[in-house]
Amino acid sequence: MGALKVHEFITLDGVIEAPSWTAPYPFGEEMTEAVGALTASSDAILLGRATYEMFAPAWSSRGTEDDPGALFFNETAKYVVSSTLERAADWNNSTVLGPYGPEAVRELKENSRGVYVSGSATLVRALLADGLVDELHLFVYPLTLGSGQRLFPEGAAAHTLSLTRCERFEGGVAHMVYGPAA
Template identity: 80%
Template sequence: MGSLKVHEFISLDGVIEAPVWTADYPFGPQMMEAVGGLTATSDAILLGRHTYEMFAPAWSTRTAEDDPGAPFFNETAKYVVSSTLEKADWNNSTVLGPYDPEAVRELKQRTQGIYVSGSATLVRALLADGLVDELHLFLYPVTLGQGQRLFPEGADGQKLALTTCERFEGGVAHLVYGPAAD
């Protein structure tokens, strides 16, 4: 069974929406290695509709010369969770339909690893259903004051266990969480 690994860029106040604010910080070799490690162990990408609609036009035209991550995003099987999207045109994309934890469990059974990026609504559901094996937060030393948060006000609390913590240039911290031991 494959593991499901989530990757989020997050501000100190928990905002993950439209992380264009990360451009003010270096995306150096350590961070490239960390993100590359996530994609290297994955043979599937799971995305919510909004993230799919942002990623498809951005990645589908890139080549390895443009960005070393382009082959992973363009060649890897992509699965989109959506109750409104009827078809997915980006290479190797399949619409799974509305969120169904059993469908995600079945996908985990068929894959070596699943990579999830962005997709806040989907990630919240995956966390609530205990389907996330690793939550990789790239924590930026900035507060934004507004924007969609990974853990919104009023959401059920969850316990996680910190498994890895490393510091990158520019003050970005890479925090990896897994399920808390009962």
């Protein structure tokens, strides 16, 4: 069974929405290696509809000469959780799973080497609630935005996690890895 690993760029005040705010910060060798390790351990990508619709045009037009991650994103099997999207024909190797269901995600984990999730806040909240996240990788940027979609909005269900690793990157970005509470 593969591990399900979530990757989020997040501000100090918890915003994950449209992370164009990461642009002023260096995406150096250490961060490249950290994200590369996440993708290298996965043979499936699981995305919510909104993230899929944002990623598909952005990644499908990139090649490895533009971004070393392009090969992973374009060639890896992608599974989209959506109750409104009927098909995902606009990006190579994409399949719509239908509405969220923990059993479909468990089956995906069982039949994969690893599952990578990026963005997809609503999906990630459901995965956490159902105990399906093995590693939560938060790349915390040293800024606040004051508004925007948060990973854990006010009134969200409580979660107890265990910090398994923490490292500091160039520009003051912290990579914190959480797993299920011990």
